[in-house]
């Protein structure tokens with residue numbers, strides 16, 4: 001949700017990614033923000049000393065208020081206002097496959113949170129994601145309820161194709177159209193009515209290439225992208241251009257993409273990220289994990305310090321496995337030295 005907090009917490013890079021149109025505000029107000037990407041707006045204003053503020057009659061509070069008002073106005077103009085305002089979702093208990101009531105009161109997930117969903121094959125992980133996508137109102141096989149901002153969801157989320165509550169990143173990302181990466185991103189950026197299409201394409205391409213092992217270019221046809229590259233492209237595109245406040249991921253397989261960076265990119269844009277996974281590294285990257293058993297939510301575990309420590313060990317192991325994979329791909333022999 002948009003309030004003064006974003007000026008305190010978001011860096012310029014984040015602000016520009018989330019609300020690319022703010023560059024116009026900075027230009028109009030003669031604020032030179034070039035080179036301050038890692039700074040927050042509050043910190044940026046903080047560096048103007050009293051003399052400067054007096055000489056130029058700078059009203060810092062007004063600048064902040066106006067920036068927030070500008071963002072809200074632009075979002076409303078672009079028809080994005082409602083989509084931006086999902087601050088939390090709440091899951092209310094239903095029943096498992098045997099009809100037993102789920103033993104929790106309510107699970108609330110806030111924007112910027114990552115939640116993993118684990119459980120045996122066929123236990124109901126995808127079903128939970130589907131309940132969220134459908135904003136279940138005790139009318140799905142699980143009889144769960146899903147609230148948006150603590151209230152029963154507006155039916156617009158269910159039936160509107162432009163007001164998408166959820167962006168899905170599924171296992172298979174096969175492009176069928178004959179477009180280059182640039183053309184694909186341009187189409188998407190234009191449909192979102194962003195101002196600085198070229199800059200947004202650059203940002204997405206840069207982010208995607210940071211996630212993918214093998215680099216690709218603007219001119220690469222989307223049909224020529226590898227599994228990992230297309231996944232990286234879709235993740236960067238979702239984080240930067242999609243206005244859906246919730247991202248549902250049905251397992252990011254290990255297709256050579258940096259999964260930690262990918263999750264970071266998604267949550268940096270204040271999205272709620274839910275990820276169904278069998279992978280321990282991904283499960284522990286989440287702040288909380290939901291354990292599903294026989295179709296019901298069986299337990300909710302917060303990732304504690306010990307698990308976070310184990311996560312960093314797991315990441316080292318993943319690195320070793322990644323290196324082995326790389327060597328296998330290059331046709332090298334595997335030897336003991338690769339295990340350190």
Ligand SMILES: Nc1ncnc2c1ncn2[C@@H]1O[C@H](COP(=O)(O)OP(=O)(O)OP(=O)(O)O)[C@@H](O)[C@H]1O
Nearest residue numbers: 095096097120121122123124125126127141142295
């Ligand atoms: N509480 C429930 N009541 C009735 N049916 C359920 C319930 N939960 C899940 N199911 C059904 O069980 C089947 C398997 O569930 P689902 O596909 O969600 O499993 P999964 O954990 O995602 O499996 P996998 O790990 O193989 O992807 C689906 O048909 C789903 O609709």
